[in-house]
Amino acid sequence: MFLGTSTKDSRRQFEALALPLLDSLYAAAMRLTRHEGDAEDLVQDTFMRAYRFFDRFEKGTHFKAWIFKILTNTFINKYRRQVKERALEDDSERATVSAQFFSHQATDAAANPEAHVLNRLTSAVVLKEIDKLPIDFRMVVILADLQEFSYRDIAEMLEVPVGTVMSRLFRGRKLLQKALTQEEGTELSTGTDEPLDLAEFRARKKLA
Amino acid sequence: MNCAELDNQLMHYLDDEVEAYQRLAIDEHVAECQRCAALLASERLFLDTLQAANSGVENMAPPALKKALAVRLDRADDGTRRMQFLKVSAMAATLAAVTVASHQGWKTFKRNQYVEDVVAHHVRRFPMEIERPTNRQIEAWFGGKLDHRVSVPQFPNRVAAGARLLNVREKQAAYIRYDDEKGDGAQPGHMGLFVYGDKPGDVDVGTLPHPEVGSSNGFNVVSWRDGDVVYQLVTDLDEHDIQELLPPSPGNAAGPAPTSAPVTRPNRLEVQPASMQQSR
Ligand SMILES: [Zn+2]
Numbered sequence: 001m002f003l004g005t006s007t008k009d010s011r012r013q014f015e016a017l018a019l020p021l022l023d024s025l026y027a028a029a030m031r032l033t034r035h036e037g038d039a040e041d042l043v044q045d046t047f048m049r050a051y052r053f054f055d056r057f058e059k060g061t062h063f064k065a066w067i068f069k070i071l072t073n074t075f076i077n078k079y080r081r082q083v084k085e086r087a088l089e090d091d092s093e094r095a096t097v098s099a100q101f102f103s104h105q106a107t108d109a110a111a112n113p114e115a116h117v118l119n120r121l122t123s124a125v126v127l128k129e130i131d132k133l134p135i136d137f138r139m140v141v142i143l144a145d146l147q148e149f150s151y152r153d154i155a156e157m158l159e160v161p162v163g164t165v166m167s168r169l170f171r172g173r174k175l176l177q178k179a180l181t182q183e184e185g186t187e188l189s190t191g192t193d194e195p196l197d198l199a200e201f202r203a204r205k206k207l208a
Numbered sequence: 209m210n211c212a213e214l215d216n217q218l219m220h221y222l223d224d225e226v227e228a229y230q231r232l233a234i235d236e237h238v239a240e241c242q243r244c245a246a247l248l249a250s251e252r253l254f255l256d257t258l259q260a261a262n263s264g265v266e267n268m269a270p271p272a273l274k275k276a277l278a279v280r281l282d283r284a285d286d287g288t289r290r291m292q293f294l295k296v297s298a299m300a301a302t303l304a305a306v307t308v309a310s311h312q313g314w315k316t317f318k319r320n321q322y323v324e325d326v327v328a329h330h331v332r333r334f335p336m337e338i339e340r341p342t343n344r345q346i347e348a349w350f351g352g353k354l355d356h357r358v359s360v361p362q363f364p365n366r367v368a369a370g371a372r373l374l375n376v377r378e379k380q381a382a383y384i385r386y387d388d389e390k391g392d393g394a395q396p397g398h399m400g401l402f403v404y405g406d407k408p409g410d411v412d413v414g415t416l417p418h419p420e421v422g423s424s425n426g427f428n429v430v431s432w433r434d435g436d437v438v439y440q441l442v443t444d445l446d447e448h449d450i451q452e453l454l455p456p457s458p459g460n461a462a463g464p465a466p467t468s469a470p471v472t473r474p475n476r477l478e479v480q481p482a483s484m485q486q487s488r
Contacts, residue, residue: 031262047280
């Protein structure tokens with residue numbers, strides 16, 4: 001029957017576009033939900049929704065942005081309520097993007113070879129700090145820095161102005177930089193159950 | 209370009225959100241300014257660190273997830289084909305009604321009149337006579353107002369938002385509005401169910417699990433019959449969504465049949481009277 005064939009065709013088209021993004025979707029879902037089971041559910045719901053509405057996807061447009069919009073919407077509607085999140089204070093939205101993005105502290109650190117400790121922080125530590133970001137900041141950091149979407153794509157996905165995306169990204173990164181700098185500080189001073197990479201860093205530091 | 213200007217543009221530069229001429233100006237400045245070169249390197253390192261952390265194997269989709277997705281896609285495809293088949297047969301019947309005034313054609317014509325009428329009533333968004341009722345309250349409220357018992361079907365992730373009496377053509381019907389459990393009512397997913405008695409058999413529809421699916425004015429209408437009572441569900445969901453709404457869920461199948469209900473009611477699982485369901 002011809003109808004069966006058309007279903008098969010659209011299934012094939014959908015899989016060709018969506019399956020290569022499965023790892024990206026899962027990685028983003030992990031950062032959003034911070035829980036393996038929830039991440040799997042979120043990806044499944046996203047996939048099925050995307051498949052159902054696949055006829056509404058405009059062929060030739062940015063499929064990754066389209067399916068990530070479904071992912072973020074599904075997360076916001078369904079999962080966010082389950083996850084207790086601290087609401088953002090109003091002021092955080094008002095942060096201006098024209099403000100200096102990088103603090104002097106960061107500048108000093110850049111001039112200092114110790115800044116390279118960033119490179120040596122384990123992925124687990126970095127992800128842990130991302131996961132601690134308040135959800136609105138975390139969302140744009142995930143989309144911009146982990147998934148490399150443009151400001152405009154993110155604005156369209158979250159249905160907020162581009163300026164809001166930039167200010168959230170700006171603040172999110174600042175929080176993250178601060179946390180990672182502190183992380184590095186405490187780990188260097190206490191140094192009990194440190195990951196290998198930091199031990200190696202300390203060894204090198206002693207040599208220097 | 210000076211250092212202050214660079215500070216202001218660095219974020220956009222790193223995010224590849226600057227024009228070519230701005231990029232050039234920054235490149236030129238960085239080539240000559242140690243302070244800004246170090247700053248740029250440090251920030252790039254920070255962003256690279258985030259990227260690297262994200263690309264570990266622990267962030268890759270587990271094989272079980274891929275399998276689960278394949279199964280769900282298969283299931284969705286099966287559902288689609290069934291629904292499409294139903295729709296095509298309805299369409300064929302409609303054509304038959306136009307070309308040949310057969311008995312079947314007449315039935316289809318009448319059925320379509322009811323489909324159009326329920327959609328017309330649903331879109332009017334009449335005020336509800338009881339708001340946010342429990343299923344039991346709905347059944348009690350309709351008791352005595354209609355000459356048939358109203359069993360309130362339960363749909364996954366939907367709550368009854370209100371109920372009232374409405375007429376479907378000449379028949380007095382119970383109307384129950386459902387909203388998405390988690391939505392705000394503005395999202396797709398809001399539905400209206402009409403329940404009315406039809407002893408003469410004016411509305412020719414099948415029983416569950418083989419409902420008729422028709423459409424009118426952009427809405428889908430799922431119709432089925434339980435004895436002399438006709439159910440018509442109006443929804444803006446597409447057929448895939450409806451398919452997920454209607455299949456019986458195993459959880460409901462386990463409960464014993466109520467003594468008042470007919471003994472054989474295969475697959476009427478999502479459509480149980482409120483007395484069998486836990487109150488929400
Ligand atoms: Zn400079």
